[in-house]
Amino acid sequence: MSDGAPERAWYEIVRDVLKQHDVSLIPYVPDNVLRPLIELLEADPFFNAFSVAREEEGLGITAGAWMAGTRAILLMQTSGFATLANQLASLSVPFQIPTMMIVSERGTLGEFNIGQMLVARTMRPVLDCLAIEHHTVTRLDEVEFIFDRSIRQAVATLGPVCFILSPLLTGGKVFAK
Amino acid sequence: MALTTNQPVTRDQAKVMNRYDITKRMLTYLHHDEAVIGGIGYSNFDLWAASESPNGRRQQNFYMLGSMGLAVPIALGVALAQPKRKVIALEGDGSILMQLAALGTVAARDQKNLTIVILDNGAYQITGGQKTLTDQGVDIVAVAKASGLEQSAWAADESAFEEMIERAMKEDGPWLIGCRIDTNKPVDTTERDPSRIRDQFMRGMGVKK
Numbered sequence: 015m016s017d018g019a020p021e022r023a024w025y026e027i028v029r030d031v032l033k034q035h036d037v038s039l040i041p042y043v044p045d046n047v048l049r050p051l052i053e054l055l056e057a058d059p060f061f062n063a064f065s066v067a068r069e070e071e072g073l074g075i076t077a078g079a080w081m082a083g084t085r086a087i088l089l090m091q092t093s094g095f096a097t098l099a100n101q102l103a104s105l106s107v108p109f110q111i112p113t114m115m116i117v118s119e120r121g122t123l124g125e126f127n128i129g130q131m132l133v134a135r136t137m138r139p140v141l142d143c144l145a146i147e148h149h150t151v152t153r154l155d156e157v158e159f160i161f162d163r164s165i166r167q168a169v170a171t172l173g174p175v176c177f178i179l180s181p182l183l184t185g186g187k188v189f190a191k
Numbered sequence: 192m193a194l195t196t197n198q199p200v201t202r203d204q205a206k207v208m209n210r211y212d213i214t215k216r217m218l219t220y221l222h223h224d225e226a227v228i229g230g231i232g233y234s235n236f237d238l239w240a241a242s243e244s245p246n247g248r249r250q251q252n253f254y255m256l257g258s259m260g261l262a263v264p265i266a267l268g269v270a271l272a273q274p275k276r277k278v279i280a281l282e283g284d285g286s287i288l289m290q291l292a293a294l295g296t297v298a299a300r301d302q303k304n305l306t307i308v309i310l311d312n313g314a315y316q317i318t319g320g321q322k323t324l325t326d327q328g329v330d331i332v333a334v335a336k337a338s339g340l341e342q343s344a345w346a347a348d349e350s351a352f353e354e355m356i357e358r359a360m361k362e363d364g365p366w367l368i369g370c371r372i373d374t375n376k377p378v379d380t381t382e383r384d385p386s387r388i389r390d391q392f393m394r395g396m397g398v399k400k
Contacts, residue, residue: 039271062271064300066264067292074261074293078228078268081253081389082276083398086268104257108385 024157024183025051031161033060039079039086041072043094047118047184069094073101077111087114092121092134099140106174107144113174123181126189147175152182198344202330205345210310210372213352214241220356226269227252230262230282232317234310236377238281250395254381254388260289263307267297270305277304277360284311284325291334298339303363310372332369343367
């Protein structure tokens, strides 16, 4: 850090980039790994962050908001993403709605729940077969570039984008007895 | 809060009305470019049919082509983005049964510019008329009230529906109006061109010029 400023955490960088791009509406289904990001967004009056009961409900809210002029991003964990294939295939992609998603990655790098491990294997194949842009964020020094460029691209190309936050970035969730 | 003087208490007491006729009546009370989000199936088709006019089709309508159950969430997103515009979600009974928690989300946001109209014929009609849960005891208006949508009621008949939609377009919601409807065929079929539907709707919302 040449200017001596303290290094920002991943969730502070994400908050700052969302704000720069005027992404203000944040429906989420909570996750322990996302907790610091959710707390930051809820504490900041720029954002309207609130929990929804299902990820597909959150996707619908972001789609409506986009078409009416407000940018939104949906936060969820890996198992929640697995409930979205139909909505992505029948709403976001064919209608050319740039659905933005942040997924905290479970199921790898120390997973303790076999169900999480198995459902995680469906995530990238679903994204790939719908040709949805996605990036796995593993390094703190890449967070800003990946989010900034990918939000620009989503808006410019009217295509959804999914940011997968690896345990390499967030620390993930480890088994605690 | 009493919505109408002759408000029925239960689904059984509400008159069975015609889907196209009710949709047509609803549209006559829209004078300020209100947004209408049509769910899937015949409620969507009759919205398309009822929205045709000599001046072309209403731009402020959005027609889903899948994503069953998302009419209320999409309408909530529009309502959040444009709090000064009234927004209507037009949804069938089978569809809302898939996403009942969306009613609680609307109540929790206290979304004053949102009205939900449920067209309830108790059947998955487009797939052959199989019974939905509303034909087996589930009362959507009661579910809505229990979810926190206090201003929810069944429309006793056509004139009661008109009274309710007129009021919903003037006063703060959120509102939910339950309409029992028949199983007649829809008048037309929605054109399945999603990019065009989205583009027209965004122009209707003033987001694109």
